[in-house]
Structure formats: C-alpha cells, structure tokens
Amino acid sequence: MRLLIALILPWLTFFTIGRPIAGIICLILQITLVGWLPAAIWAVYALSQYKTDQKIERARQQRDF
Numbered sequence: 003m004r005l006l007i008a009l010i011l012p013w014l015t016f017f018t019i020g021r022p023i024a025g026i027i028c029l030i031l032q033i034t035l036v037g038w039l040p041a042a043i044w045a046v047y048a049l050s051q052y053k054t055d056q057k058i059e060r061a062r063q064q065r066d067f
Contacts, residue, residue, distance in 0.1 A: 004049055012038075012045035019052040 008015040013032055016025030028044060031037040 005046065008045035008049050009042050012041040015045040015049055019049065021048065024048065 004015060004018060007018065011032075013025045013029035016022065016028055028041050031044075032041040
C-alpha cells in the first residue's frame with residue numbers, strides 16, 4: 003500500500019514513515035510537474051530504506067534475547 007502511495011502522492015509516504023521534514027521538501031518538489039518523477043523516485047527509495055531499517059532492528063532485537 004505504501005508503494006502505491008509513494009507513486010501517487012510521494013510526499014505522503016514520508017509522513018507515514020515518520021519523516022515530516024522530508025515530506026514537506028518532497029511536497030515542494032512535487033508541486034512542479036517536472037519534480038513529480040524525482041519526488042516519486044525519492045519516496046520509493048526512502049520507503050525501501052525504511053523497510054531495511056525495520057528488518058535490521060528486528061534482527062537486533064532477536065539477537066539480544
């Protein structure tokens with residue numbers, strides 16, 4: 003679902019992963035028609051990094067037990 007949001011409303015993705023400042027910057031970029039593609043690419047990249055960070059955190063928690 004977040005991937006679909008990243009493609010349609012890239013700025014909203016940043017708010018769902020807890021990065022509101024990046025979301026505002028992305029919104030400013032997205033306002034221009036030319037900036038839509040870079041904003042979408044940036045949102046997809048940030049989403050993949052967020053998922054990777056979550057996996058690493060889960061692995062660390064399991065290792066600590």
